[in-house]
Amino acid sequence: MSRAVVIGAGPAGLMAAEELARAGAEVLVAEAKPSVARKLLMAGKSGLNLTKDEPFETLLAAYGPSAEWLRPMLAAFDAGEVQDWARGLGQEVFTGTTGRVFPVAMKASPLLRAWLARLDGLGVTIRTRWRWTGWDGDALSFDTPDGSCQETPDATVLALGGASWARLGADGHWTGPLSDRGIPLTPFAPANAALCVDWTEHMTPHFGAALKSVSWTAGDLTSRGEAILSARGLEGGGLYALTPALREGAPLHVDLLPDLTTQALVDRLAGMKRKASVSRRLRNGLRLPPVKVALIHEMAQTGSADPSDLAFALKALPIRHAGLRPMDEAISTAGGVARAALDAGLMLRDLPGVYCAGEMLDWEAPTGGYLLTGCLAAGRWAGRAAAARIAASA
Known part of the structure; x- marks a missing residue:
């Protein structure tokens, strides 16, 4: 029987393991942490x-x-396929008002338990506390609880994540072994990141409050x-999608009343008492929180x-x-294995039989389901x- 090793037990790795097992391969999943799919959980x-x-085109x-x-x-594993996949694991899903899809249970743990049971039924072996250290000749080397171990599979899938949330396993350590083999890498950069803001003291009472109905x-x-104010700055889905531009130094602006035109605001403000203070105009006239x-x-x-000045500031x-x-x-992170390093099947051109998937690839997406969909789709593809490839060489 052919053998495959998948390194990394996040969504991309587990999806790759499932596909390999369904094709008849004996699959070993090696995970450095004591448990699997920590970031998913x-x-x-x-x-x-x-x-x-x-x-689909909107998703893409x-x-x-x-x-x-x-x-x-993504065409092979789009939003509809993701939902069918979850239902196949016994997890009913629902779609919220913004189009985001969630399991009815709202948690990852029931879905993960069902998925691991399916993989076990397919004969997939998962080894935790197996940290990949690179290659020893043609063999994969691991530090394990029982000492050093080498594996020489017919195919390898690397699904080692990006370089954020190191405590959950995505620490980017894999860049060393790949760099040693001359694999082109794009430097990591933060994606879906919060902002640092040096607030003055008068903002302290508002920490924890949400800025809602705004456009950034x-x-x-x-x-x-929306975005949440914290002692350290601003965070939230409204801002995360702007990270690519903010990384490049683009200035940030917020429209506090996106459903009103500037002229409509001017007209409203002009109709208020001329001696009213700015705060009174904002609180009483515009009903701002x-x-x-x-x-x-x-x-x-x-x-x-x-x-006019106040309306411009608000918009x-x-x-x-x-x-x-x-x-x-x-x-999440941008950067990782460069696109030019991979063929159409996500195999490393310079390391035949070695594939990459998930967040370790050089792509990024905003929150809102896109990250997980991308990881699942890439894992399935790889x-x-x-x-x-294994079947062709048999």
Whole structure:
């Protein structure tokens, strides 16, 4: 029987293992941590967002510059396929008002338990605390609880994650062995990252409050969604989609009233009492919540109550910040194995029989189900390509 080793037991790795096992290979999954899919379980604590239920071209556009590269993988495992896959594991799903898809249980643990049971039924062996250290000649080397171990499979799938949340396993250590083999890599950078903001003292009462019904702009990117104020800055889905532009230094602006035009705001403000203070106009005239009023005072360059000046500030308030939070705190990372290093089946051109999948590839996507969908699709694609190669050489 042919043998395959999958390194990394996150969603991409487990999906690749399943495809290889279904094709008849004897599959070993090696995971460095004491348990599998830690990042998936962490994501599921706040409601596991599986995918985004939307037309395929809309879904694809969320992957930005990597969209055309990922197109065949996502076409083979799109939002509908993800939902069918979850149902096949006994997990009913529902679609929220924004199109985000969740398991009814809202947690990752029931889905993961069912998935691991399926893999066990397919004969997949999972070894935890097996840390890959690179190659010893043609053999894969691992540090294990029983000492050093070598494996020489017919196919290898690397699904080792990016370089954020190292405590959950994605520490980017794999760049060393791949660099040693001359594999082209793109430097890591934070994606879906929070912002550092040096707030003044008057913002302290608003820590933990959400900025809702707002629209954010950085460079050519615009995102409508909320963000939370914290002692360290701003975080939330509304901002995460702008990370590519913010990484490049694009200024950040927020529209605090995106459903009103600038002229409509001017007209409303002009109809208020001329002697009313800025705070009174914002609170009583526009019914802004305290957190938005505080943000105007914190960030606006003028205290003018002139209707035009105030309307402009409300529609394009500049957010002064100190940059992105450190990469290890980011939800995901950009960078990784360069596209040019891989063939159409995600096999490394310079290492025949070695495939890569998931977040270790050089692509990124915003939160909202796109990350998990991309990882599952790439893992499935690599697993099938590896299985096809094994079958062709049999």
